[in-house]
Amino acid sequence: xxxxxxxxxxxxxxxxxxxxxxxxxxxxxxxxxxxxxxxxxxxxxxxxxxxxxxxxxxxxxxxxxxxxxxxxxxxxxxxxxxxxxxxxxxxxxxxxxxxxxxxxxxxxxxxxxxxxxxxxxxxxxx
Numbered sequence: 115x116x117x118x119x120x121x122x123x124x125x126x127x128x129x130x131x132x133x134x135x136x137x138x139x140x141x142x143x144x145x146x147x148x149x150x151x152x153x154x155x156x157x158x159x160x161x162x163x164x165x166x167x168x169x170x171x172x173x174x175x176x177x178x179x180x181x182x183x184x185x186x187x188x189x190x191x192x193x194x195x196x197x198x199x200x201x202x203x204x205x206x207x208x209x210x211x212x213x214x215x216x217x218x219x220x221x222x223x224x225x226x227x228x229x230x231x232x233x234x235x236x237x238x239x240x
Contacts, residue, residue: 150228150229151166151211151227151228151229152165152226152227153190154223155174155222156222156223156225157181157221157222158175158176158221159175160174165229166185166189168185169186170183170185171185172185176220179196179220180196181195181196181217181220182195189209190224191206191208191224192205192215192217192224196219202222208226211226211227212227
């Protein structure tokens with residue numbers, strides 16, 4: 115004999131509240147945090163810090179020439195460098211906390227970091 119499930123009067127608001135809270139928490143946790151991210155550019159002699167939503171073109175002088183970093187459209191990238199391998203340019207645009215690129219021969223380092231100092235959760239955290 116099957117038991118019949120009956121929905122009570124307060125079940126619907128409780129279920130609706132649970133769905134709304136779950137969606138709100140999920141949006142807060144998994145939202146793209148670019149608005150509170152910053153770009154840190156370290157050169158041999160100087161360090162620059164910009165918000166990720168800035169529009170900047172920075173030329174960093176290093177031991178072998180100039181490395182050019184562009185911050186545009188919530189992304190940061192090394193767009194040109196005098197190094198032979200061009201691995202730093204091939205790294206492409208960065209936009210998530212913890213991502214980085216470096217031109218080691220020219221001693222230039224680019225890092226995306228949360229402005230509040232918190233780290234994003236990644237698969238290695240689990």
